Amino acid sequence: EPEVTQTPSHQVTQMGQEVILRCVPISNHLYFYWYRQILGQKVEFLVSFYNNEISEKSEIFDDQFSVERPDGSNFTLKIRSTKLEDSAMYFCASSVSGGFPYEQYFGPGTRLTVT
C-alpha cells in the first residue's frame, strides 16, 4: 500500500541553524500539507500546497518557514533560523484531490530538536 515517507526521522540542530525536512507524498496525490505537534500539545496545521503554490497557511507559518516541491516527488519544509520553540514533531500529509470529502494520508513524522 502506498504511503507517505519522511526523512530524517529525528533531526537535532542548534538554534539559529537552517533545517530542511523532507517528505515524499503518495505519487498520484496533488495536495500536500505540513502539520506540527509540540510535545504535549495538539497537532497544528502549518501550510497546504497545491499546483506549486501555497493554498493556505496558519499564523504559525511565518517568514522563517518555506515550502517547496523541488521535483516531481519531494515536498520540503525549510526553517531558516530555528528557535527553541520550533522543537516539535513535524508531519507531512497528502491527499489525492481537492474534491470533498477527502482523506489526508500522514507520514510517520520528523522529530526536530533545537538546542
Added chain:
Amino acid sequence: AQSVTQLDSHVSVSEGTPVLLRCNYSSSYSPSLFWYVQHPNKGLQLLLKYTSAATLVKGINGFEAEFKKSETSFHLTKPSAHMSDAAEYFCVVSSPVSGNTPLVFGKGTRLSVIA
C-alpha cells in the same frame, strides 16, 4: 471557526472490555469528522470518517463512531479492546470550504489496554 474537544486525555481499559473515547466538536458548517490513531513511532492512520452520509460509521479494526448533531458529539467505540489497540487517538474536524481545508485536531486521548 472549528474546534474539537476530547474529553479524556487518558483512558485505561481491560482487554476484552468495551472502549469509549469521547469527542465533542464545534463547526460553523456541516462538518466532516475523522478519528486518527497513532501508534508509537508511527504516522497518523485514519480509523474512520463521517461525511454526512450514515450517522453510524464503521472503521478499521472493529472501531465505530456515531455522529450526533444534537449533542455535537462523535464518540469512538469498540465492543472489545485488544492489546494492539493501545495508542493515541485523535478526533479531527474539517469543513467543506475547500478541498484542502486544514484538519483541526483534538488534543488526543491515550488508550491503555491492560491484560
